[in-house]
Amino acid sequence: MPQPIIHLSDVRLNLESRAGLVEILKGISLDVARGQSLAIVGPSGSGKTSLLMILAGLERATSGDVHVAGRDFNALDEDLMALARGEDIGIVFQSFHLIPTMTALENVALPLEFAGEIDARERARALLSDVGLGVRLDHFPAQLSGGEQQRVALARALAPEPKLLLADEPTGNLDGKTGRQVVDLLFGLKRKSGATLVLVTHDERLAKECERTIRMADGKIVADEQTVVAA
Secondary structure, three states: OOOOOEEEEEEEEEEEEOOEEEEEEEEEEEEEOOOOEEEEEOOOOOOHHHHHHHHOOOOOOOEEEEEEOOEEHHHOOHHHHHHHHHHHEEEEOOOOOOOOOOOHHHHHHHHHHHOOOOOHHHHHHHHHHHOOOOOOOOOOHHHOOHHHHHHHHHHHHHOOOOOEEEEEOOOOOOOHHHHHHHHHHHHHHHHHHOOEEEEEOOOHHHHHOOOEEEEEEOOEEEEEEEOOOOO
16 A cells, blocks of 8 residues: 555644643544645634644644655754755645745746756746746736736745645635636646645635545544545
């Protein structure tokens, strides 16, 4: 049986607050197969984004086993964790997180340049063309619409050809039509690259487009549902 790209066992996350220690995640165990699309849904405060941050290596689990893309995250220091993100994980946030003083082309090329890719600009140009922004290469984020900025963020996340693509409410700041375009693009690029997709969403319609949905409440997984996705 192939090794899952994500393996979590009894993962817990506790964070300090003014009121004392708060349990954010309470014993999460989860395996995700390579190439699968998985939606994480649940009410605000259920732990969805915290779980995504642990999968991205941006938050450390308090206890439990975290294996992502063949790496034991508990055994990695910050430098090795950053390397793992750069090589294996693409992240798309709701708020885009583009660098305002860089053009679309420069934003997408940046992770490739960090990785020492000599053809970073050429690959970034091709990716922006793939997301329909081939004529917007030299525009800065402030000169782009919300949907265009999210497409730049998606191209940047896919630039290193990650094995795992994580998306946190990728349509949350977009209108319905633009959000639909971004979703179609997200799943199309996922199919093209063969990456595993894990997305946090409040949108049940979007969740149904994934092969699998886990539902969270109060820091726990309370349901794990398979979806028949139309070919």
